[in-house]
Amino acid sequence: MNRKKIQVLSIPYVIWIIGFTVIPLLFVFAKAVTSPQGAFTAGNLIAIFDPVHRKALFLSIELAFISSILCILISYPVALILRSSKIRNKKIILFVMILPMWMNFILRILAIQMLISKNGLINHFLSLLGLGKISIINTEAAIIIGMVYDYLPYMLLPVLNCVLAIPDDIIEASKDLGANRFTVLTKILIPLSLSGIGSGITMVFVPSMTEFVIANILGGGKIMLLGNVIEQEFSVTMNWNLGSGLSVTLMIFVLLTTLISGRTVSETDKGFVI
Amino acid sequence: MIGKILGKTYVGIVMLFLYAPIMVLIALSFNASRSRVLWTGFTLKWYTALFHSNAIMKAFGTTMALAFLSAAIASVIGLLAALAIYSMKRRDYKIMLFFTNIPLLNADIVTGIALMLWFVRFLPLGFSSVLMAHITFNIPYVILCILPKLETMDIRQFEAARDLGANSAYAFTRIMIPDLIPGILAGFFMAVTMSMDDFVITYFTKGAGVNTLSTLIYGEIRKGIKPEMYALSSVLFLLVLIILIVVNLLTGSEYKNSERR
């Protein structure tokens, strides 16, 4: 097959993109640069500098960033442990770890709320042990827990796939050459699994930025992320123009972040291997 | 030795973190009270009630039809697109990936309302409009699961087959597809999951009387989730667990075969 012939295969997709991604996106852009009365304006795009929106944006970045880091810190040791363990079928562990994603997302977040609320199960358990209570519900910490919980599988998958795929020979060779365990980790394992970590970061960071349900349920409606502001503009205030404007800025912003981090989601090894 | 135990404990803690909420939901399906914050005793009545609830069973059917149909169509379009994108020159490749990423970047509500405004112009909202919306957000996941596989694939096998006289369709189905199957399956399952979980886009693109489990659950949050919903989730969860274990055992043995080869 020559290249031209193969490229014909993309025709259905190109049609689909134009029909269902580009055209709806044009609607959004059109709303973003007009006022509710229909006049042209840049106000909706500049609105990101409004103190309320700016605060929400920075908070979104902060929480998404912390969640991404926590996901790496949790996932990487799991990958290393699984790598060195003698379990024959490591894929099954992988399965078991992504399985929770099959429970409805809202139900899972409600379950977390029940676990960490003031009279929740965790506090109940702690008081049985005679320990003090934790009070994290309706705080930023609760939102971070929710995000880490919900997006951890997105990090686990690529990281695990990457780390497990590193051939043993390389490690053996480096050990033969006198590398200690720390050097193996920093000089071999981590560099070789960077692509997995990279795609994991994007997969966690991007949805955390537009998220609003987690913030609503676990943040007790007291904490506004940019996703919440956009959602409010669309579904409560009904200022679709401002909502679109903020979405477009958010989109540009996320695109920039993914570019700066050196990779878009797709360029890295996503590694959803079953 | 101590390291081993520490390691196992660590994985155990992560598992506990991932499964604690699931266990809460399963426990709730056995709770006699309708309120999720009170435990008034053990019951199996929600499981029997579940199969008598027309609304839930119908929504379950719609959800499944939607998930598998949209994932299947997205897999076909996505597979073809991935093959094409893989063979593109760097510039085109980048452009295609840029557009592939867009549905992942937009807030759901923006995508949902934009699609609704667009669909209204040429299509009565119904099952088909939701299906198209789901295919739209599913394709990127499929492509993103298949592309890395293509990139690590040994293209020489395919060329060897061609040199040995196989026509390209034959070489494709016999050499490339088997290698791509893990990626395709992963994309497919990813798409099924995404489709089952989506609420916002479904809500805005669905027609009258079409309900998925997500839209039912969302409506119930305010007045309290119906216990039948926990029962259904638990059944579904166990079902998936069993299916995945079976699939895994099957592909696992294939995997060993291929290693032996």
Next chain:
Amino acid sequence: MKKTITIILLIAMICTLSGCKGSSSGGSLTVFNYSEYLDPEMIAKFTEETGIEIKYEEATTPEELYTKYSSGAISYDLLCTSDYMVKRLIDEGQAQEIDFSSLENYKNIDPKFEKLSESFDPGNKYSLPYFWGTVGILYNTKMVKEPVDSWDVLFSGDYSGQIIMQDSMRDSFMVALKYLGYSLNTKNEEEIKDAAALLKKQKSDVSSYLVDEARDEVVAENAVMAVVYSGEAYLGNEYNPDLAYVVPKEGSNLWIDSWIVTKNCKNTDAARKFLDFLCREDVASANFEYIYYSTPNKAAVDAMDEELRSNPAVVPTDDSIKNCEVYEAFDEKTNALYNELWKEIKSQ
């Protein structure tokens, strides 16, 4: 490969086609309502009795309902929404007049609602009351020692971190405005800003801003008190007998959710049958027992047992609503000011 594609495309086409049909058949109504607001068995019963098929759609908030309605994506025949949204739809010419004289069971509706509905449906031409109630405080009598009869408990700081407010701009402002002695429909900028300042000050004492989930939180004793709709109070009390509901003496919001027939409705005969069906005593009672919100249906109220009827959360007393007001729709400028301030409060 080609075969697979053909098959899948075929399936897709079949689905598309089957999705299209049905909307034009004679005996059907597309009904839009709040979620969990009508006993599904009553829909089945209506179809059984009249042969008219119901396509039932739900929304969680008036705004969501409006968005979906006004996009024109689906042609709804009947919809049920709240007072100020009813007004908006009537003002936009979206409603059809209802011929109340032809509704056999309309006599079951308490006549006092004609007066109460005046503020959003002058002359009572377009709307049929479905459920109504007040907004008040649901509190735990074990944890609150003094008698609660004023919004003051929410602002005194005595229950810091144990208060749940409504996650809705109108309802939260209403609480502050009423506490300050202003009208909940005020357009006076000073008064609105006063209320906003009060709410900002209160935020550190608020445990969370929720909607109807507030009930479960108070039931679970995660919070001591919450601002809720009266309809939530009855079930809250069923789950936790220590809970009590009060409409503060400063007054509150009286809300009415009403049905309107949209201008798109062609089958007005079927729509009339549906509305008449909803007014029937047995149907109104069944719907009442499905969610325990207050019903304007006098026959259904009379059919309740004494204990229910004397519960002020189920049947608000005339005394408790004497200081209450119904929401009016704001003009655009006032609306923008409220929204802006609410956003500031929430993101503080």
